Amino acid sequence: MPLNEFEIIQKYFSKPNKIRHDVIIGIGDDAAILKIPPENNLVVTTDTLVVNVHFPKDVSAKDIAYKALAVNLSDLAAMGAEPAWITLALTIPTNDEIWLQNFSEGLFQLINEYNLQLIGGDLTQGPLTITIQAHGFVPKQKYLLRSGAKVGDFIYITNTLGEAAVALQILQNKINLTDESIINYLFQRLNCPTPRVKEGMLLRDIANAAIDISDGLAADLGHILELSNVGATIALTCLPIKESLLEHISLEQLWHLILTGGDDYELCFTVAADKQKKLKEVIEKFNCQIHCIGIIEENPGLRIIKSDGSQYILDKTGYQHFL
Numbered sequence: 001m002p003l004n005e006f007e008i009i010q011k012y013f014s015k016p017n018k019i020r021h022d023v024i025i026g027i028g029d030d031a032a033i034l035k036i037p038p039e040n041n042l043v044v045t046t047d048t049l050v051v052n053v054h055f056p057k058d059v060s061a062k063d064i065a066y067k068a069l070a071v072n073l074s075d076l077a078a079m080g081a082e083p084a085w086i087t088l089a090l091t092i093p094t095n096d097e098i099w100l101q102n103f104s105e106g107l108f109q110l111i112n113e114y115n116l117q118l119i120g121g122d123l124t125q126g127p128l129t130i131t132i133q134a135h136g137f138v139p140k141q142k143y144l145l146r147s148g149a150k151v152g153d154f155i156y157i158t159n160t161l162g163e164a165a166v167a168l169q170i171l172q173n174k175i176n177l178t179d180e181s182i183i184n185y186l187f188q189r190l191n192c193p194t195p196r197v198k199e200g201m202l203l204r205d206i207a208n209a210a211i212d213i214s215d216g217l218a219a220d221l222g223h224i225l226e227l228s229n230v231g232a233t234i235a236l237t238c239l240p241i242k243e244s245l246l247e248h249i250s251l252e253q254l255w256h257l258i259l260t261g262g263d264d265y266e267l268c269f270t271v272a273a274d275k276q277k278k279l280k281e282v283i284e285k286f287n288c289q290i291h292c293i294g295i296i297e298e299n300p301g302l303r304i305i306k307s308d309g310s311q312y313i314l315d316k317t318g319y320q321h322f323l
């Protein structure tokens, strides 16, 4: 006999993971009751994943759940927030218990890793759609915004870019790779991105502006420039890449995918010249990977410079819905 809505919630989403002290009432009542730590601001974000729009039908339930939560945590990271609670609105075509079990595993893997608590949600029947809302805290006045970049700031990226976009090209049969280990790595980057929560929190006292890269570097850095009323010059040769990819794809192709592809969920942030020493100390102490790619300037717009000093002309910006 198939499980009903309440049995599904009970079996797959009311896991007794670590109960947080700031949750007065979690799942089970009409709404959750929560405590925000004193001297903190509440940071809230939400994201929806729709089958065949944000992921193909054959992605595993575990990966879908993981990514749905990871992209929300990435948005909190970009604000410098520490994640705390999530809600889940799940629409599923059928109550397939194997699918639900795998979905629950992917979700609770990240919930446990970041000491989160699922505090409520909704379950409905229809085309597969996952909406997660994530809540986090940031000490008052310490949040990071897209609008804070200042002329003279250095522009940084965490880790490397472009791997998720290469994986998407493989899915679309536009790139043909045979090396299993690199394919697995690329799909791990696409399906299970690591939200840069630690880095976001460390940057609270250091960065002037931050964003997470979901729509390609050009589009997302463009948001910082626009909202901060500044421009920037970045150097193509400084874009952080995984060197071993160059055995399979040309550098020019990889640069283009980094600038326009998206799905990286790395942070792009800007830091003033007088905070460079502090940045270096923190990054070394906490073992983070960052790369300087350019500088914020007064002249509006984004200039991308090739190694010979000439300007690289971009023929497409990031992915946008409804265009």
Ligand SMILES: [Mg+2]
Pocket (backbone or CB within 6 Å): 074, 075, 078, 211, 212, 213, 214
């Ligand atoms: Mg974002």
